[in-house]
């Protein structure tokens with residue numbers, strides 16, 4: 213039991229992919245007869261990762277997969293039946309487990325399609341349905357969306373730095389285990405890399421697979437030239453030689469020598485790879501050697517702990533690098549290893565079914581106080597499709613004719629919306645009554661969306677250093693309601 217097959221990842225019976233407290237709360241709700249009280253939760257993050265100005269939403273396809281397969285198998289229930297309370301009694305009584313056995317997922321889910329650009333405090337996803345179920349799925353939703361959104365965002369930043377150069381993801385060996393590697397490869401592709409070295413990700417998700425060869429290949433032959441010749445024999449039209457095993461520029465000369473033989477036999481060397489040393493200097497020198505030898509088409513691949521800031525710096529230094537191989541920094545999101553996405557209750561149907569109670573989580577910090585309602589995110593865009601401002605509003609209440617967006621952190625900052633401004637509603641129906649409404653976009657389509665949406669952002673929001681804060685606010689009546697609720701909950705009479 214300690215080595216579940218990898219093929220089970222994202223496949224049936226991940227229903228126990230949760231924290232124990234979700235199940236203990238589920239039992240408690242059931243015992244109190246609250247299991248079917250209609251509830252609304254929102255999933256959002258409070259700060260964009262990497263001190264950046266935006267995030268790229270990712271992971272919804274795996275969330276959908278998880279929810280479609282959410283049912284407790286006999287094995288799951290046997291395990292739950294084996295859990296014991298402090299006094300040794302069963303933690304979960306048999307009649308509750310019998311309830312779980314027949315339970316079918318019935319929630320509505322609305323979400324930003326994968327590849328949508330998202331900002332702090334905007335619901336990426338909204339769940340509406342029976343309290344027990346909407347609560348139970350919290351942990352799985354967060355673990356899937358937090359990680360994939362984080363990695364897709366990192367990839368978008370690397371894409372930004374690389375411009376139109378090719379970017380390859382090489383991270384599997386340094387990833388947070390097999391699933392970390394697999395979902396990172398998917399999210400990195402969604403966020404903008406061109407291919408992965410991860411063959412399982414290629415098979416599972418249809419991502420193009422690419423690669424060069426390791427130092428060990430060179431070390432396995434008596435000399436570098438022999439090693440390159442042997443590789444070219446195996447892959448006459450798909451060779452990229454790693455040239456830095458002994459002396460990088462000597463390595464380039466050996467590559468050129470073998471490339472000449474290849475050309476004489478009707479083949480062209482694809483590229484060389486630099487993996488150490490001063491990549492700006494070495495790439496310029498290598499480019500010159502290759503060009504002088506008549507190989508301007510041989511590409512220069514660079515790897516070695518690269519990330520967006522290094523790529524930017526290398527470009528400023530005049531590096532002649534065509535392809536960036538990125539591993540550790542991308543798949544582990546090295547400089548920010550977690551996205552702090554949260555899942556908060558925002559509405560509960562009144563016990564007599566006469567309407568909604570909107571709920572709020574208070575915090576010492578206003579920024580951490582949640583927003584009540586059944587929220588939608590409306591993105592206002594310029595005529596050219598450039599995002600201008602986002603407005604959160606409560607779909608359970610009528611919208612006033614004149615809309616005003618209020619900054620929740622500084623209510624003096626508000627802007628009136630001109631009625632003719634074009635907008636999109638970002639949360640789209642994904643599940644209704646537990647059923648997928650329509651097939652989700654393919655990974656390739658989500659990747660295209662991510663590319664389009666990131667490029668549509670103003671460069672001031674995309675920049676790495678002190679990016680401009682994109683305006684996200686609350687519709688005025690929602691803001692006023694939230695303020696009243698905060699006062700009420702603090703025991704201060706509003707006025």
Ligand SMILES: Nc1ncnc2c1ncn2[C@@H]1O[C@H](COP(=O)(O)OP(=O)(O)OP(=O)(O)O)[C@@H](O)[C@H]1O
Nearest residue numbers: 487488489490491492493515516517518522525529
């Ligand atoms: N011109 C450059 N400007 C800034 N950083 C660079 C430049 N060239 C390389 N780097 C980066 O510097 C870091 C250290 O590279 P370097 O090759 O000197 O050390 P290393 O990785 O320990 O080398 P080796 O692989 O030979 O052990 C890497 O992240 C590399 O990408």
Ligand SMILES: O=P(O)(O)OC[C@H]1O[C@H](OP(=O)(O)OP(=O)(O)O)[C@H](O)[C@@H]1O
Nearest residue numbers: 382426427487515516517518538539540
């Ligand atoms: O630096 P990263 O961004 O994580 O990219 C992946 C790294 O993995 C490989 O090194 P490794 O030493 O594992 O094997 P090698 O012999 O193929 O270089 C490769 O050469 C890269 O340097």
Ligand SMILES: O=C(O)c1cccnc1
Nearest residue numbers: 382409422423424425539
């Ligand atoms: O194909 C490559 O060059 C490669 C693959 C994985 C890790 N580093 C490099």
